[in-house]
Amino acid sequence: MSAYLSGFSLSLSLILAIGSQNAFVLKQGIKKHYVFLVCLLCAFSDALLISLGVAGFGVVVEQFPEIEVFARYGGAVFLIVYALLSFRSAFTETHALDENASVPRSIWKTMAVCLAFTWLNPHVYLDTVVLLGSISTQYEGQQLEFTLGAITASFVFFFSLGYGARLLSPLFQNPKSWKFLEFFVGLTMLTIASSLVLT
Numbered sequence: 001m002s003a004y005l006s007g008f009s010l011s012l013s014l015i016l017a018i019g020s021q022n023a024f025v026l027k028q029g030i031k032k033h034y035v036f037l038v039c040l041l042c043a044f045s046d047a048l049l050i051s052l053g054v055a056g057f058g059v060v061v062e063q064f065p066e067i068e069v070f071a072r073y074g075g076a077v078f079l080i081v082y083a084l085l086s087f088r089s090a091f092t093e094t095h096a097l098d099e100n101a102s103v104p105r106s107i108w109k110t111m112a113v114c115l116a117f118t119w120l121n122p123h124v125y126l127d128t129v130v131l132l133g134s135i136s137t138q139y140e141g142q143q144l145e146f147t148l149g150a151i152t153a154s155f156v157f158f159f160s161l162g163y164g165a166r167l168l169s170p171l172f173q174n175p176k177s178w179k180f181l182e183f184f185v186g187l188t189m190l191t192i193a194s195s196l197v198l199t
Contacts (some may be wrong), residue, residue: 001143002147003139003143003145003146004145004146004148004149005149006073006139006146006149006150007049007132007136007145007146007147007148007149007150007151007152007153008149008150008152008153009149009153010132010135010150010153011046011050011128011132011149011150011151011153011154012153012157014018014127014128014131014132015046015127015153015154015157020079020082020117020121020122020188020189020192021042021117021118021124022161023184023185023188023189024038024044024113024114024117024185025038025039025158025161025162025165026161026162026165027165027181027185028110028114028162028165029161029162029163029164029165029166030107030165030168030181031168032166032169034107034110034111035162035163036162037110037111037114038099038110038114038162039106039158039159039161039162039163041111041115041118042118042154042158043151043154043155043158043159044126045115045118045119046118046124046151046154046158047151047154047155049124049125049128049129050128050129050132050147050150050151050154051147051151052092052133053061053068053129053131053132053133053134053136054132054133054136054143054146054147055133056133064093069113073197075136076193076194076197077193078116078120078178079120079190079192079193080118080188080189080190080193082113082186082189083185083186083187083189083190083193084186085186086182086183086185086189087182087183087184087186089183090179090180090184090186091179105187106185123192128150131161135176
């Protein structure tokens with residue numbers, strides 16, 4: 001059981017920090033747009049990456065550093081574009097959350113953006129594949145329990161973030177709050193993109 005709890009606590013501590021993926025999940029939760037799908041995609045992607053890391057894929061990444069370089073710059077470009085879109089929305093558009101209004105958005109577009117935030121983020125690979133993968137070697141014979149604990153943490157976190165965001169819905173009926181969120185999301189994306197390029 002200690003291996004399960006170790007995997008759970010370590011995984012949770014790695015994804016707690018606000019990042020591009022978490023900001024996107026939070027935003028989708030507030031808007032109530034495909035929340036279950038977004039949470040499921042994020043958690044399932046984490047589960048897949050954690051499993052690959054424990055299975056030894058972290059060694060492959062260390063042997064072929066160009067994989068990390070490609071993910072780093074590709075992710076930076078994506079984050080910069082999304083940041084600019086968020087800034088434009090914050091300064092040129094007026095939003096207010098209407099509980100009764102249904103805002104149409106392509107499910108495929110939502111899935112694509114969600115997957116991009118996950119798979120174009122090199123920090124995800126470093127945290128799940130390399131770090132969790134390497135630490136799992138300390139639990140010889142208990143790696144399955146460690147993996148299940150780490151995966152459980154991802155599911156608990158993303159679904160809590162996505163559905164917990166609904167508690168903020170009354171706040172975001174005020175257009176100013178929405179502008180602040182758009183600006184905060186844009187600033188978060190731009191900061192992460194800068195750190196990727198400068199690292």
